[in-house]
Amino acid sequence: MDTSFSDAPTPLYRQLCDRVSALIHSGALRKGDKLASVREMARQQGMAQSTVLQAYRALEDRRLIEARPRSGYFVAVSAPAASKVARRAPALAVPAITTPPADSRSVDVSRLVEQVMSAAVDERFISFGAACPTDDLFPPERLRKAMSRALQQHADSLSHYPFAPGIRPLREVIARRALGMGCTLDPERILITNGCLESISLCLRAVTQPGDVVAIESPAYFGLLQIMESLGLRALEIPTHPRTGLSVPALQLALDTQPVKAVLLVPTLSNPLGSVMPLGARRELARLAREHDLPIIEDALYNDLCPRAEGRRAIKSFDTTGHVLLCSSYSKTVAPGLRLGWVEAGRWSSEVQRLKSTLSGGHTELLEWAMTELLDQVQHEPALRQLRATVAERMAQARASSSPTASRQAPA
Ligand SMILES: Cc1ncc(COP(=O)(O)O)c(C=O)c1O
Structure with a gap:
């Protein structure tokens, strides 16, 4: 040949x-x-x-x-x-898997992110820069009631300092809801944070040192890159497919050739690609973590929005050794303004909790009570189903308006 x-x-x-x-x-x-x-x-x-x-x-x-x-x-x-x-010609071609450089690079995105963020509030532009849900997705009456009940019943929480890991009832309801991701979590190991980004930042601090290499999706959400930049970490971009997400064989190859200290990824509805990793790949990742003694930081922020139950299952559900650090929040599904997230950091749980106490103390208990109420209400599940349906509908509209046929039909 x-x-x-x-x-x-x-x-x-x-x-x-x-x-x-x-x-x-x-x-x-x-x-x-x-x-x-x-x-x-x-x-x-x-x-x-x-x-x-x-x-x-x-x-x-x-x-x-x-x-x-x-x-x-x-x-x-x-x-x-x-x-x-x-x-068979596809209506809209699926972009090919990305082909990032084979070596790790230092991260330098903050200037660019500043420009994007200032453009995001400029009315002359439509913002594709951040996945911000619109106000109408969250019925204000439900939020108002939960907040006023929390104030009526727990006003005393304002007169003392809150401590990590957060109130026990909220950690219990999070553990119950994690069953939907296929995970059995111990409430004792769940830590309440100021959002998913804080969860990720704490996990990265717990498992890396400045100068370490972290494998990430290519492209990755800019917020994750900003955290890596602030911690002096090097990014090793792994080829990522717009449908199936981070390539596990490519990651395996990287682990054989590069000093990767951790993996950070969004397996479900990754931002910006929207990819959803198949179950087999999730299982493989958990196996790699175990075999390479490698921490995997899983950003499960969008799991609840995935229309397919399979896509809602976390890598963490395959983790038997505590190598997966599961991070999430309610910024996209319940109330972006409450800034309420959580993390179950597996074998790094104590370290992550210690870091949280040192860096920012506990979250606001009043908000934690309001979130407990929102998550525990019988309406929560139907509201979530409704939200999923609305998001799916908006996606279909966006697809239809960007198909080649739609652009041909648009008035000149
Ligand atoms: C993948 C991903 N992770 C984390 C975040 C931020 O989450 P939070 O607002 O809970 O900090 C975003 C926000 O757009 C995101 O897209």
Whole structure:
């Protein structure tokens, strides 16, 4: 086989992708055939493993091959079906998996974020910069009642200092609700925070030192990058697919070659891609964490908004060794203004709680009482279902208005 690709203008991974694709179309590679492992193919072709991985992911995007956990890559279609796939033009092409640099980099985003944030409040622009829910998603009467009941019943909480980890009834209701993510959490280990970002910041402090490398999705939410910048951490971007999220094989490769100290990711409805990691990949990540003794910081902020129950299940639900630090908040689902989040930091729980006490003390108990009431109300579950349906409807509208047909029909 000719392996001299270097003079051609097409990128190496595309060349490999086209070759394998041609073999599938010709029937030389048949449905169910196993492809050479990434390592083996890299050796055969004289390419970097990351290039082979990129080619395999591109073939997955074309639905020509599929990855099976711990078994490798297999041809997913027969030759006639492959030709059919090639003829079917998608309404709006799914962007390809991202191809970030292979090395870690220091993070320097705060100036850019400042510009984006000031543009976000400028009325001349439509803000795509932050995932801020609109006011109408949260019925004010429910919030007002919960706040006034908290004030009536717990005004005395204003006259003393609140202490971490937060009031026990709220930690209990959070533990009960975590069953919806497939997790059995001990309320004793849950810590109340000022929002998901504070939870993540505490976890990063607990598991890293300045200069450490943290693997993140590519692209990642700018708020996470800002925290990393403030802590002097280096970002190792892992290729991320817009549908299935962070590539676990690419992460595995990174763990073999780079000094990764932690992984930080948003497995459900990642910001900005909106990807949802399949269950198999979540299970694999928990296994990697265990085998590499690696902390995984899971941002589960959007889990409750995912329309599919499978997408609401947390990586934490597969964690048997306390390597997953689960962070979330109610900023997107109950009341953004209460700034109320939480974290269950597994084997780093005591350290995270100590950091919280040192850095910012406890949260405001009155707000914790109001949140306990909101989460415990019988209306909470129907309200959440309604919110999911509204968000899904808005997404469908956004999709329809950005499809090629819609833009062709728009008045000139
Ligand atoms: C992925 C992700 N994590 C965390 C946050 C911030 O969460 P909180 O407001 O609870 O701090 C956001 C906000 O947009 C987000 O998109």
